[in-house]
Amino acid sequence: MKSSSDRLSTLLSLKKKKLDKAINALSEKKAGLEIGIKKLDEKKEEQRRVTNELRGSDLTDQGDDVLILYGRYLSRVRKELTQLSREVTGLQEHVEQAMNEVKAAFGIHGSVELLRDQRVEREIKEQVLEEQRQIDGDSCQRFSGRNASRDIF
Incomplete structure (x- = not known):
């Protein structure tokens, strides 16, 4: 028969697995967020580059077609x-949610461990x-046995 501490140890191992799973999900979501931020920064840099290129060049003599193309391109980039x-x-919201799940799992894990x-x-x-009761019981039996043997003789 399992004791309650054995059952709690089993529950603790399950909570530990849940905590590890939540931590892994958090790290995956953070990695996705970092990739998204990197893509966003690249697009912003591309927009800056095209805008600076457009400002630095004199397109008045090239016609309206070039201006329309640049305008469409900038619109797409925006x-x-x-x-x-x-x-x-x-992604930031997902990361925040995953962090809350990790905090909750960690709290439950700590409570179960305690x-x-x-x-x-x-x-x-x-x-x-x-064990002390058994020792006391044995001592009482020996003592009463000694006293009983003295009473007989």
């Missing part, structure tokens, strides 16, 4: 920046008390 910004915001340690300590005390 849309991509907006989309990447939304993705990064969503409870298990208390139960183990209590079981050890109960075992020591039981």
Whole structure:
């Protein structure tokens, strides 16, 4: 028959696995967030480069077609920046949620560990008390046996 500390140890190992799983999910989401931020920075740099290129060149003699192309290109880059910004915001929310899950799992893990340690300590005390009772019982039997043998003679 399993003692309550054995059951708590089993529960603790399950909570430890859940904590590890939450930590792994958090690290994966953080990696995805870092990739998203890197893409966003690259797009911003591309937009700066094209804008500076457009400002630095004299396109008045090349016609409206070139200006329209640059305008369309910049519009597409802005849309991509907006989309990447939304993705990064969503990833940040996922990371925050994963961090909360890790905190919750860590708290539960700590509580179960503390409870298990208390139960183990209590079981050890109960075992020591039981051994003391047995020793006291044996001593009483020996003492009463000695007294009984004296009464007979």
